[in-house]
Amino acid sequence: MPSTPRPLRRLGFLTIGLFDGADPGRGHESTLEIIELGERLGFDSAWVRHRHLQYGISSPVAVLAAASQRTSRIELGTAVIPLGWENPLRLAEDLATVDLLSGGRLNPGVSVGPPMHYEQVREALYPDTADVEDFSYERVRRLLDFVRGKPATDFSGVEGFEVFSDIVQPHSPGLGQRLWYGGGSLGSARWAGEHGMNFLTSSVVRAVEPEGPHDFAEIQRSHIREFRAHHPDGEAARVSQGLVVIPTDSATPEQRAKYEAYAAKRLPRTTTPQGPARLLFAPDIVGTSAEIVEQLHAHAGFREVDEVAFALPFTFEHEDYVQILTDMATHLGPALGWRPGAAA
Incomplete structure (x- = not known):
């Protein structure tokens, strides 16, 4: 039987931080302003995506270092850093440094696997050890x-x-409990649980069965339960869900039309697994907060969690993100049982 929806305890958001290649500074400034807005609205966490050789944040740790000096309360996360591009020892130094600068608010999310387009970047990234x-x-x-x-x-x-020192310096003692694994398979969920990490589950999962039906929400629920079954904290182990959610309560008619067109364009990829990895995507959820609550309460994955990092769409304007975040904090969050400061 489906579990009873839990009151939402932590409300967060995720942004890709897009920028114009001709004026990258403005895009990064927009990201920082959005994080500052999130803190003013009472969000518990702000997360940034990670993009290499694209027009999005390539150095999330540096961006969050800047954000740490412009905020005082909101938690700051990465969703996720692909470790195929990183040296773990050097990254550990950077993460601990930013965690200390933020006063212990950093939530690093990571994943593994070969870098995207590895055959094209291997000589630049690892010329001697590819x-x-x-x-x-x-x-x-x-x-x-x-x-x-x-x-x-x-x-x-x-x-x-x-x-x-024989250990990484600086050392931030609490950071080890705030490491997240971004997973989309049963295996990754199990591994994260066995190693005492927190678990980020997003709008993408890996379909196992070659034949349908493919129910994204049921697959996601199975991952969450697998993670908790293998985590020392059991049912108390932290899981954050990251669906694309777009409330329209205060949106203009033009914004609503844009949001609906965006979701409709992306809908075909949600019907069947995509590519060799058999990735299954969740539909974007667009509507009033009341409509979104109804859909989330019926979502098997959402019913397992009490914290979220709703993903902002990739290609919208700064003003759109202001409207979406404001509606999340003032309409959607409270309708899901969240209130600012409840996670403290």
């Missing part, structure tokens, strides 16, 4: 160990006038 790089969960385990304070070297002590 054939031997390990893109498995081992890369996440290394990051976890470094962030959680396990030794990175067998050397420490004083050498001349310099003092060396």
